[in-house]
Amino acid sequence: MHLGLLSRFVLILAASGWIVSVVNLMHLAERSGWMIPVVDDLPSLLVSTLLVIIAGLTPVAVRMVIQSARPGEAQTPGKKRKPVSVGKALYNGLSSIQLTIMLLAGSVILVFFGTLDQVHYGIYHAQNKYFAHAFVVWEYPQQFIWGERLSWFHLTMPGGYLLGPLLVANLSVAHFRYFRPSWKKVGIPLIHGGIVLLLLGQLWTQVKQVDYFMWLGEGESSNFVEAFHYDEFVIIDKGDSERDRVYSWDVAALENANGVISHEELPFVIDVVWFAKNAAIFPRSAARTEYGTMPFDRGLGAERDYVVLAMPPTYAEGERNVTSAIIRLSGEEGRIGTWLVSNIFRQTLPLREFFPVQSFEYQGREYEVAIRFKRAYLPAELELIEFRHDRYPGTDIPHNFSSEMRIHNPETGTSRNTLIYMNHPLRFGGLTFYQASFADEDTKSMLQVVSNPARWVPYISSLIISLGLTLQFVISLFVHARRRKTS
């Protein structure tokens, strides 16, 4: 393979490594999490813009380096080097096929390490780390062969948020630079346009898609779904009317609150005494060591004499962080009390301990306080009528899972039945409900619920790309056959 190309590729890797280390030195990455030195959000945008420029200039720079190293070639008579403007160099670099090749190679490498790291971080986190960042640092895992000796080895590579924009830029600019309309190439703009659309759609999905779930026992019903990865902090005003008023904050609000959060309609303010993304909560009686007194004086934490400790966040597949906080409420009349709130204080999940709701009274009204899995409310109530788990005769190999559901529409007062089973989800209220799991001897069913406004994009774009690829393939077969005939 072309060694010059290879060296340029290495140069890009090196450049990205350099940028990551600079950004790390400037402590810009601190927000991104405790263990992954990756650029996040706004800085990543800045850096990727920077990298666009660097990548555009690299081929020019390398050519200059090569030429200065071989002065004989550079000074061939009649071939005087024209001065290249920065804009022109950027245009040339961005539209070059060398850049395409590097970006494709970079994508292959990124996807490979992104897959490899799923073993340690689980799919959700690995996806976030590799594809939703501008740079990634892969660390040689301890568990691999010679892990102890090789764990110093770190590989920096451009991430999804860098490769994606560059690919889009490369495709668009190259299109303007090279493309001449002709019937023989009619598939090419289709393919490239489709890829741009696909990448944009993936970005849209990455930003907007939320995964929820819903556990129902047979005969139970619910009008909300809960998020897999997000938590919310809520104060619920039980009020005097039939409906509750729910005041909800993303838990990030607790983390970044500078101590106090409030809402104009609430008669009290909330002091965040302590917050942890992941925590261990256990009764003091079960603890082996001595722990100091805990600051909470009301609710479950006080009644059951819990001890709470911050833990490093987990990224394992299927595990969820125990997001917890200690909050103090104070009204006009002074302190109301201090509570421990945590997303494991749940009332619904099967095979888990049952916790009561934490509620209190203030100025004659009843309130509830909690950290819980972020909820989305449905325009209707869903009831599980029956869950079925069929097996092949004489075996435990599952043959089918299905949930017979009933949808109660409160506004019209009507209801209808529907069946959710493998490969046949229910689409309802902008959400899609999939049969996902079951528990308690086939009496409880879990539905995975997905909200993704961009779900149609990959359909359209892959249709366009497939059309383009097929056209191009058929055309070249045709041309090839004709050339054979004439030769």
Next chain:
Amino acid sequence: MKDFNRAQKITAGILILVCFLLFARSWMPESPVGEVGFAAFSELPVQEGGRLKPIDTVARTSKLIISGRQRFIDEDGNRYGANEWFMRLLLDPGAAADDRVFRIDHPDVVGLLGEHNEERRFFSLRELSRHFDTIRGEFEQINPEPALRSSYENALANLQKAIVVYDNLAYNLVPPPLFGGPTETYSIIQRALRDAADMEEGSDSRRTVDNALRLFENQFQRLSGNLSLQPIPPGGPNGFDEWHNLGVSLQRSLQNGEIDPIVLAFGRLSKAYRQQDAGAADAELAILNRLYSERADAHQVRKVPFERSFNHLSPFIYSMFVYMLAFLVAALSWLFWGRSLALMALWIMAIGFAVHTFGMGARIYIQERPPVTNLYSSAIFVGWGAVLLCLFIEKRFLNGIAAAAASLLGFASLIVAHYLSYSGDTLEMMQAVLDSNFWLATHVPTVTIGYSAAFLAGFLGIVYILRDRLFGGLPKEMGRGIESMVYGVTCFALLFSFIGTVLGGIWADQSWGRFWGWDPKENGALMIVLWCALILHARWGKVVGPTGIMQMAITGNIITAWSWFGTNMLGVGLHSYGFMDSAFFWLMAFIVSQLLVISIGWVIPQRRRSLES
């Protein structure tokens, strides 16, 4: 054919004869027919793993799990088929306990059995049974996480699995010896049942008989939990409405007073077998055949005899040998008789392909599923797709290149399939989420054809580099030919991988709610798509020369092998040292071999023979 000279015609004739003889070999009986007609026995239907199949299939798959091979070779070196051993195991478990069928490779496990003989790898149940407590004790101490086990622990786990498989097979047709053989046991039960019916309720003698029956009841209940086969069809005196096992049937018999005639017939067959009374055994088999045809749903069991013939024919093994032959002939065509030998290679490949296609068709017919349902069938399909592509390419170029690459690939993928079949029944039932013939018929074959094409491009690259650098240089014309083949095949690979991946995305969106989930298998397919796109762009941009393109195509082999197998090892394997299991080892060996060929392209300069010719 018309252009062939005399010697070439003779060679062609010999080659076709060889193909025919190889085929005839599959039709020959596996071993000398014994005293008892085991062919009729192996054709009886049983239910196992959720589907009805001939006893023959169970015999072969369980022999593979226990011994790592189908054939049984006794201490004197006599060779028997899996069925003969299996018949002994089912009809005369006591005698079968002396058959050395348990394969143990790990020297420490052999040491555990008190044996020091490094030469011996096969042990009988009776030999093992003396050390059951030791084996169980050691087994309980091994790491519960399969990925973290040492090779010794893996060997122990395999042995334990083999013992369980064996244990769950032995007493499926006749109960363990309670009172002598099965016929004696049955007659005692029948007498007890008759006596109980005659005796007065509450009398002392009645209580004695009831106690005896309760003992039987306990035995059969325990038995019914340990049986892996359901050989008894619905209906009969016990009135079951589905296929069931011996323990359940006998339990029900104790309640309603009548033993199922099929159970009784198996008892008598076992007796005849133990006495080596061929006449009596054939008579019992005839009775069994009649009973089965009366009681089993004819529609359900209609494919059982066909499956037995399919097993016996082993079309994939045959194709494997024929592809090897095609490869040799194609390689020879580069030395002499160019086009003529290439044509012969093409024909031989076509014969192998026809049988290969028949085998796939047979699996589709038996399973009523699209061709690819598991890793085993994907291996079969990858080879098939590559050979199919090459039949067209070779016909166009007729220079032995495509035939060599494809028959090598066909051979290799069938070998891989053969080793994958050691894990059990290859026609297993589909897990619920995969139970969708539409997507199995569209997404899976498309992606798999994409694998075929990517591998084909890589194998063509290997042929290019090796011939050019090691075997005397490539003629210019041939080099150009390979370049355009690789280009065309890569385009094809890109098209199919992409469409297959998209179809997979649609399936995932339909069943899990996301089009793309960065799941290892999806990522693998994406890597193939990206790599093919990279090769094509490198060619269009003239960024690399022909050798570079070939090296990239060979790198494609590594990427495809990773997508195909590497991603499957991720979940279990990559955690630890335990991942050095054999599959991982072979994957690494393959990758190293590919890197070697790539570096040959760098190290050894291009020969310029092309200029001379």
